[in-house]
Amino acid sequence: MTAAHEVIVIGAGIIGASIAWHLAKAGARVTIIDDSGAGGVATPNSFAWINASWGNPEKYFRLRTRSMAEWTRLAKDLPGIPLAWCGGLCWDLPAAELEAYAAEHSAWGYGIERVDRAQAGLIEPNLTELPDFALYVAEEGVAEPVATTQALLADAERLGARVLTGTAVTALTQINGMLTGVDTSGGRIAADEVVIAAGAGSAAIAATAGIKLPIETPPGLIVHSRPYKKLLNGLVIGDRLHMRQTAERRIIAGSDFGGADPGMDAEATARDLFSAMKAMLRGADGLELDFHTVGYRPTPIDGFPIIGRAEGASGVYVAVMHSGITLAPAVGLFAAREILDGARDPLLAPYGLERFSQ
Structure with a gap:
């Protein structure tokens, strides 16, 4: 990875903010784009429960408990995050x-x-x-969602990231199957990689590059x-x-x-x-x-997250899930590593987009 790696993160909710912060911290040049404000759309409406509670298989439990541990790490890096392990x-x-x-x-x-x-x-x-x-x-807790997202975005800006709110992404741009950036309401922006973390709006954005995201938005x-x-x-x-x-x-x-x-x-x-x-x-x-x-709530049809690169669309990374508050720190850390270094964490193995085509 070089410091010149240009990444656009579409979505300023807690998932987009976490990915952007981790990317900026690792030295990437990051632009965050959202057609609403800091915090996105789903995040301000979240109950914000951090947990690994009932109803999920052990593999998903392991991802969730790892992310609970990553919340403690993130709060040490950003002491202003309003995190409480209240039980x-x-x-x-x-x-x-x-x-x-x-x-x-x-x-x-x-x-x-x-x-x-x-x-x-x-x-x-x-x-x-x-x-x-x-x-x-x-050991269960809460992170106040808007304040946490704003803290991540503000520190990402301190690290050199650009935050463009009130700007709509109209299409992903490609040449010969290779991503070149995005078209927005404010013009075209070039990038080496684009992260789609736009919650309920992710499917429409992905479709502009021929990517189908099987999600529901109850x-x-x-x-x-x-x-x-x-x-x-x-x-x-x-x-x-x-x-x-x-x-x-x-x-x-x-x-x-x-x-x-x-x-x-x-x-x-x-x-x-x-x-x-x-x-x-x-x-x-x-x-x-x-x-x-x-x-x-952006909810993949099988209930589990979609995290990873999209097949057949070089340079596009997808991060869409319902349990955004619980998973945000781990997804941010793992996505940044995968985008910049090509290293995919084993905990993400079940959650690629390709599972829906198999």
Whole structure:
């Protein structure tokens, strides 16, 4: 790799920001382009839960736990990142499935503690409804998504990266199958490599180079309270709602960590969701709804990330996934190494785009 390696990163959400920061730190010349602002579109609407929780095979668990460790490394490099290992209290599965999850993940090395109603009340004393049985993982946490993304972008700029917000990428440009850069609303920009990390907009951009990204973009509604006194200590992954309190002291909630289905009337859904959240919290009489967000989650059709170079399109690297908050530091590190040095981390082996054509 030479310092002259020119890389365009399309997308200023947390995945694009992490890749751009790691590339700039390694000496590449980086341009970040996003048609919205710093933070992108999906990232500001994220629940921001960092975890390696239930429902995934061991290979994906290993990638997620590695990324949890990389969060600690990243926070040391950028002390301003608002990262908190606040722990997660979980009872959103039937008891038998919770037990199976605990047994499996404990065998894999995940720090799961079984708790009863009294113990759950000590962890989260302001819950009005406590489970008879729950799981607690002290090593789970949150990274406030917009502030973290802005910190990565600002430091990438300090390292020499260029950030172009409010600029739309209209097409990838190629000559004889070799990528030459991108066309944008502000003109053509040349590059040696382009990273597509534009979330829900990634498929349309990739299609301009004949690349098909099999992704879906389901919506998720999350309610945000006005800042309030501290009521929650960590993540609450309950059977009715998932909620947490942000660094700004807002309480946010969705029917799951991806958010609620907004339905035909998002305002009405938000009001009902907020009422349910308020009813779950002791001392919440003065809690007020401030706003709700509807995010469109970039989700590959098999549920797992797409990370790696696109076959048949030299110079195009794709990084699209739903679990962007959890995976951001590891994906940034691994993508930068692969782009600049050609070294693909073994943890990424299952997640290439080529799996969909096999």
